Amino acid sequence: MPRAVRFDEYGGIDVLRVDEVERPSPGPGQVLVEVRAAGINPGEASVREGRLHDYFPATFPSGQGSDLAGVVAETGPGVGGFAAGDEVLGFTEQRASHADFVLVEAGDLVLRPPGVPWEVAGSLFVVGATAYAAVRAVAPGPGDTVVVSGAAGGVGSLAVQLARHTGATVVGLASEANHAWLTDHGVIPVTYGEGVADRVRAASGGTVDAFIDTFGSGYVDLAVDLGVAPDRIDTIIDFAAAGKYGTKTDGNASGADSDVLAELAGLIDQGTLEVPIARTYPLDQVREAFRELERRHTRGKIVLRP
Template sequence: MTKAVRYDEFGGVDVLRIDEVERPAPAAGQVLVQVRAAGINPGEAALRSGAMTHIFPSTFPSGQGSDLAGVVVEIGAGADRCSVGDEVIGFSELRASQAELVLVDVDNLTPKPKNVSWEVAGSLYIAGVTAWGAVHSVQLEKSETVVVSGAAGGVGSLAVQLARRAGATVIGLASEGNHDWLRSHGVLPVAYGDGVADRIKAAAPNDIHAFIDAYGHGYVELALALGVAIERIDTLIDFAAAAKYGVKTEPRPNGRRGVEVLAELAGLIADGNLEVPIANVYPLTQVRQAYTELERRHTHGKIVLRP
């Protein structure tokens, strides 16, 4: 038997529990991974609440989680691209990564660089690939200016760094407590709240060319008010505003497989060219506490579960 996060109905964090389940057996093309770290994400909270059932239907009992890093412990037929003992980063398409043992398609895994921590590796896929897709979707060019809301969060903290690597001037909207971190990464920090539009204009060295919304709550409307073209606004969370105004909702890489982007990002981290801030690490048994912190929406970087 092995432990895994489960829930039987939509609801708040109180519906989450740790179950003893049968040890999974890999089918053809799968490997069994002993999870060392699994990141958590706002989308999982939305799925669990039932808010996204019209897009992503659920069956119960449901597992939870996509991000993972761990060690291969068993290999299915045809999955010999991996070997037992390999340290890997990847993602589950079965909402199952928050567990001690997870079945993963071998094509959804990439090697974990030795100098990338388990916590960072295990929290990289969703936030990293989403940030990569958002930066590419707004088609940044050197010397342009992009605004990123939620700039210190799990996705935003990566998006601002990737936008700087693209050569853009980056204005990051975040609380005062995160401004030093943003400055240390070449980002111009701006506090959110009343008067934010005037503060953005004052910080911008020239026109504002693009806007990545990683927070929601009116930032699409703010981007439009700042004169950003519709096709250069990407919201990762405010789907109602996207439908109303026709802005982009492209959180995934266009034309590249997610695992390819994951490998690229892992390489940048290994070379010291990208940082994944870790806000907190919880044991798997404290999954409710982890999501309680996440859903306050004030974390700097990623929250991680360790089985």
């Protein structure tokens, strides 16, 4: 029987399990996808832990997962543009992609370009749409200097590349283990931690025009201290600081549509955008996958392969 990740209560990774479930049947406008890859994301851990209950309450038993890529197994009534056997990538808003099969609204899928590997296709939507929206929010361009915190993480690693594509100078805050990767992608690496403000000033020549915070933990305060205007600061995580200073909070919801997904997949297919894949896990090792994710020291994406 098909399998799916489930949990019955809020908690740590120990509440996760993999259950046998009935194979779903697509309704009108839906596509049944046999999943080949599905990324995992920090937001899913926050939902599971109950930290987002006021905004995104879970209904138990709950599934999880948004990102997905796979092969169309079946289409429901009224679906055009997709047929059984098509290779697709996309997303679901039903917390269901960490599974062997998932029902997806046809409008939330695009065809997988041949140059986009399964692991990348299956982990693109959440981080890609988030990075896309964050970069758009701070509007970088030639002559600007942009700082990105968490620059080697899932969102940050894409944000630095998309910002570079605008012609801006990009400074990436990351551990020394990730400096070579950042340098290879045209980003000026700076180590985080004590004294980071002085290191950023030195790397930027003293002027920072925009700041994208993908990590939290005081980086909005740092951006303000560096003299960045609030309307050119975007945080995807520190909403308290955003409320304090009036900065932007554009993230996944601001970039979440299939047109953005298709554009990003096209950039990957052309070789002009890279999604680093840190590690893949089989579906039945979902706990181990989230254990690694929650250490918050991963370059790029962790992916489940059902």
